Amino acid sequence: MYRESQIIRNNTPDNYMVINVGPQHPSTHGVLHFVITLNGETVVKLEPHLGYIHRSIEKMCESLNYRQFVYVTSRMDYLSSHINNHACALCVEQGLQVEIPERAQVIRVLMDELTRLASHLLWWGSMAMDIGALTPFFHAFREREMITEIFEETCGARLTMNYICPGGVMADLHPDFQAKVKAFLKQLKEKLPEYHELVTGNIIFQNRTKGIGILSKKDAISFGVSGPTARASGVSCDVRKRYPYELYDKLEFKEVLEDGGDCWARYLVRMEEINQSVAIVEQLIDHIPEGDIQAKTKAVLKLPKGEFYSRVETARGDLGVYIVSEGGTTPYRIKFRSPGFSNLSAMETMCKGGKIGDFVAVMGSVDLVIPDIDR
């Protein structure tokens, strides 16, 4: 039988100390559990233990039909629930072979990018908090609040929106949408220099992140790391650029790449991604076409027999949805390739040899969302 205490007793030399970081610990951002072997303050070994928030979403999806299962996925990566829904909707649409109205596509991309902004803002606050500065968290939440308000008015929810559905989006935008988004963009652009002044320029912050938690390009590829974490190691992996979906091939934005591979590079990548997302939203916000918000689909969706795969870029990386259909109204098997899980597997490589403080900094820079790892 698997017993942690035994493993600790059997595998630990005398001068090492084993501490449990989590499942209840302020720096793990949720119920993630690390068993860390320490030599003094230096991390010798780091073992993630999963399963504390496993809700068997994949199994649950097998008994829900193609309209229903999308809503469960909002609970995976709760910080990018629009994007999760989007991935599922894309996969179902691929099976149904439907064309999505242009208005719905624009709305989807807008919502995705706003979600990414909200997620990166929260990450900025929580990374600063991990490193010990508590104040940035509140400043980030001031801007993030504006996005959640926009979501609330359009979708009726602030966190698990369930807005993007197979065939389009659930409801039309509310009349104030454009004005509110513009107000938000204005405020964000005003406050971003303040963010950089408060955290980026801080010498303590730079010392805590530069050269810490290095992930080489080779390791990043072999662990299947994706998203900003991989792009900070120089791996070009932005799904929006490499395998464009919806409108992304028509939009102008840069794939942000850094080659440091350390926490500082990950920080810079995410901060620049905020600018890129702002640019995308700005390109679309004045050009929302009129038209339908949903394609005409049947009330009960049936996918043809076969296998379907779609992938999108969430705020954390590459989210893949894999559906095996037997031709019925529910999927035979469904599998999510979540970015958090692969990113987590690279944690030991990044943290080994560092101090406990470095572990916390790496944890903040990788930006894990635990329900996304466990599903």
Add this chain to the structure above:
Amino acid sequence: MKFSLEYITKSVDGWLNATFNPTIAFLIESVIVMVLVIALFAFLGLVLVIMERKVAAFMQIRLGPNRVGPKGMFQTVADTLKLIVKEGFTPNNVDKFLFNLAPFIVMITAMVAMAPLPFANGFQIWDVNIGILFITAITSVSVIGILMAGWSSNNKYSLLGAMRSGAQIVSYELSAGLSILVIVMLSGSLRISDIVAAQADGWWIFKGHIPVLISFVIFIIAATAETNRAPFDMAEAESELTAGFHTEYSGMKFALFFLAEYVNIFIVCAVGATLFLGGWMPLHFGTGTAFNTVMDYIPGIVWFFGKTFLLIFIIMWFRWTFPRLRIDQLLNLEWKYLLPICLVNLLLATIIAIAGWHF
């Protein structure tokens, strides 16, 4: 008529000695002093905690406590009441004696260190001839309490926090001590009342040229580190070690640690204000000018608390702005930068003191 607390203390002392025999008079005076110290502790606990929360709220664009009493001013009273009635829980497998002793050691050192502080002219518990040395000696004892708490808690986070705290306080004592030494050298005395008297024609920070400015900055850094405050809060480091050395404490024992932290901030800031900013001495330039006479009308106790709270605000400002250093960076900062700077600075100050270049 200038307001001074000296008349009160002198007349109380005179009356007691005239009425009772000296032993009883001394005992009564001790009781009065004890009551005053405890009252000051309660006052500091209440004021500093609410001040910290309000400062934090101000920095973090929120309101802070605003329900209990006017503008939330009695929030701390409510919190203290809650902590008093809470169970003083002692976990299994801890070293019970040391576990229960540790908060008192931390608390008592904070109380004793207050003895030579001059709150106003002649309003001082014990004007000992080695006053400033006494304060540095006593405040460094509090690390024993912290190590005791960390070791006896039987918790790995506590142990890590306590070890960090030990390394940190022992290191930063050096630069705190060396920066204090600059002032001692310029004043020519360890007695605190002499140091304050030496600033009657201007505070050291204005009179002492560059060495005093450098030592003031280093003193503030070292004071922040010695009180385990962010950005040097290695011992607590809530995102790494949950709560560090006091993880296992609850109820009143936790409250004692909490109170001791704030009282220690007050003490180091009071020492800083006394050494560099003249303590209770009003703002003076030169001797006998009209400006000095006007300034003298503001009571010394107002000056003392004003300066101390200004320094406290600066230390709180640090906490809510800066990220935390890593433990090795923290020790590097001390041993590779602050200590050499302090030594060179001491040499500079010596030259200035010998040559009489200070004003």
